[in-house]
Amino acid sequence: VFGYGKEEDKLFYCAGSGIYRHILGGTVVEQAVNGSLTSIGNPKTMLISLAVMDDDSFLVACSVDAEYKIYRYSYSADTSSVPEKEIKVYSLEDCSVLRQAISVYQKQNPDVYVDLEIGMSGEDSVTASDALRSLNTDIMAGKGPDILILDGMPVENYIQKGLLEDITGTVEAVSREDGLFENIMRTFEKDDKIYAVPLGFLLPVVQGDEAVVNAAESMNTLAEQIAEIREENPHTGRIMIPTDSSDFLEIFYNLENAAMRNEDGTLNEEALKAFLENMKKLYGEPITQEEQENTIGYFSAAEGGASNLDGLRLQSMVLLSQQSKAGAGWIGSVSQLVEILGVNQACGLDYTELKSEGKSVFLPYQSVGISSKSKEKELASDFLKALLGVEVQGTLNAAFPINQKGYEKAMEFAKTTYGGGGDDAAGGASITMSDSSGSMSSVNLGWPGEEELDGLKALLEQAEVPASTDDTIWNAVKEQGEKYLNEGLGLDEACSNIIQKVNLYLAE
Known part of the structure; x- marks a missing residue:
């Protein structure tokens, strides 16, 4: 979305990657707001319009999950443009759910920068085997990521080689607070220790x-x-x-x-x-x-x-x-x-x-582990809690959430689409x-009746x-x-x- 500033030769535009300024006739585009550090970087944010105010602040109108919002961004001399702390996240493939989770976490933790690395961008001929060789080399050299999104990777092999941190305490803390599906949260448990956990x-x-x-x-x-x-x-x-x-x-x-x-x-x-x-x-x-x-x-x-x-x-x-x-x-x-x-x-x-x-x-979805060689294990654990928390889990639509409160929240959102009225509902669409x-x-x-919903819940709880x-x-x-x-x-x-x-x- 585009907008003009006070001076007619300055054009501003907003995209998921941030807000930018361009002087007409020039050859340079300057980033004014980093989208990866703000809510506009959330893949669920649908941009509507951009307004450039007289005090050089920006108003961005958008919708998130059918809820309308206006975000305001203004310059602050006291705020660092780059967060002081950083954690690295690695995933073989890009995923909007992961980017959404990062956006939510950075909104909650503006002092932490989450650096996402994608092993297979799809823009080159790199295969899963190629990407994993490079990743393993970095891990053994102490230059690897803090967080590993393990889909596509040999998880059991990583556990046996001691490359994944014990995250039992973090997972069980979230389970006590929100309730995780017990059968799913212990997917990667070995000798009473959990080394990875699926988000869904x-x-x-x-x-x-x-x-x-x-x-x-x-x-x-x-x-x-x-x-x-x-x-x-x-x-x-x-x-x-x-x-x-x-x-x-x-x-x-x-x-x-x-x-x-x-x-x-x-x-x-x-x-x-x-x-x-x-x-x-x-x-x-x-x-x-x-x-x-x-x-x-x-x-x-x-x-x-x-x-x-x-x-x-x-x-x-x-x-x-x-x-x-x-x-x-x-x-x-x-x-x-x-x-x-x-x-x-x-x-x-x-x-x-x-x-x-x-x-x-x-089928585990977006399984997450913390590298045993991470230098930011406390931050990584904090990020994992955010991934397992209700705010992220409640918006999962590619898989059933592991968080039971998140599952109920996702159900409520879907219910609004289909008329959600129980057994006597006429149906949300034809x-x-x-x-x-x-x-x-x-x-x-x-919307399904209680019998159908209870049947689905039973299937979720008995998966083994x-x-x-x-x-x-x-x-x-x-x-x-x-x-x-x-x-x-x-x-x-x-x-x-x-x-x-x-x-x-x-x-x-």
């Missing part, structure tokens, strides 16, 4: 008719059921969605990867073969370009919020149009539950938790679609097995798994290639 988590679910739902106790039984439905419906292109093989593989790999791992971290060859064989039964024949264009979508975590119904997944549309018979994915918000229930009501379907050999699995033949389908999206989030191992499975599903690569060769790559990686 997701659950695997399957959606379909009664036969599909009843087969969800294991991947084996589900694969047999989907194969049977395929035989009975030879003219249905995709029995189960998503259609993209990479997305499909990732959903079930996250479900099964803990069961495929040996105690030393290597992959069990027999379990890996069984996994790929079941994937073939679930996925079916390689997808055609026409299918890819006409049948897409699956439900998974989304970075966007639920407002304006932008959380509606394409999977819902595919099931509504009866192009497919079932869908699988990971859910991380009550908004996704709303969509699932709406489609179920319209199509006579059901949903249930997808299990791994009868066990409840969850969405209608038509296919190429002109056939119309519609779905009502209304954490999925691995090591990107390097997943990439090896993905590469060979797609060749097995789509390009005719043999099962034995695919397994051999995966195990060879994983073993080489673990030996480094």
Whole structure:
């Protein structure tokens, strides 16, 4: 957003990175306000307008989670432009949730600068393996970060090598105050000590008719059921969605990867073969370009919020149009539950938790640890408390918050979108679609009743097995798994290639 100052040749503009001044005709842009140190740097802040006042202060009108605010920024000779203290945060990939948390923390702690380093910017050819080698070198040299966002990293390996600090005291202090989901907060507990903690988590679910739902106790039984439905419906292109093989593989790999791992971290060859064989039964024949264009979508975590119904997944549309018979994915918000229930009501379907050999699995989201070599452990612990606190947790929409008060706050926000009125609510919205033949389908999206919400809460509390989030191992499975599903690569060769790559990686 733009604004003029007292002098007509001075143009000011505001963006997430800060407020800037430019003299028309000149070649220099000067930063007047550092966005990373203020509320305008929060990814949830939607800018509306900028006003430059006669005293050279700035007014910024914006909205944050549908609440309108005006921020005022003025010059102070007594305030340092650079905070006196600094902590370093490292994440393999950028994440708006993390940037939002940093913004909240720096607003609460203006004397601390949080320096965020992203290992894979996407602007170069750096892979997860490349980034981790560089990170490990810095850690061992004593130049590494204070806080590690561990998604994509070999967490168990870091714990064994003593690279993560014991954060039990910090985590349990937050739990006593707000209540954390006990089963999730101890994801990375070893010898009664917690070395990392997820900020949130997701659950695997399957959606379909009664036969599909009843087969969800294991991947084996589900694969047999989907194969049977395929035989009975030879003219249905995709029995189960998503259609993209990479997305499909990732959903079930996250479900099964803990069961495929040996105690030393290597992959069990027999379990890996069984996994790929079941994937073939679930996925079916390689997808055609026409299918890819006409049948897409699956439900998974989304970075966007639920407002304006932008959380509606394409999977819902595919099931509504009866192009497919079932869908699988990971859910991380009550908004996704709303969509699932709406489609179920319209199509006579059901949903249930997808299990791994009868066990409840969850996917950790944005797991955080403190480096044992950090020189700012007290500050890092303070930052971790902010990440686990209600203000940050209550705005999570990509995963269920680990903080139970934050979970309730997120529920209240989602409730306003869907008319939130309990069992007798008529629904917050109705969405209608038509296919190429002109056939119309519609779905009502209304706030779930107490029974549905209690059922979701029970699923959250009983999750017991954490999925691995090591990107390097997943990439090896993905590469060979797609060749097995789509390009005719043999099962034995695919397994051999995966195990060879994983073993080489673990030996480094």
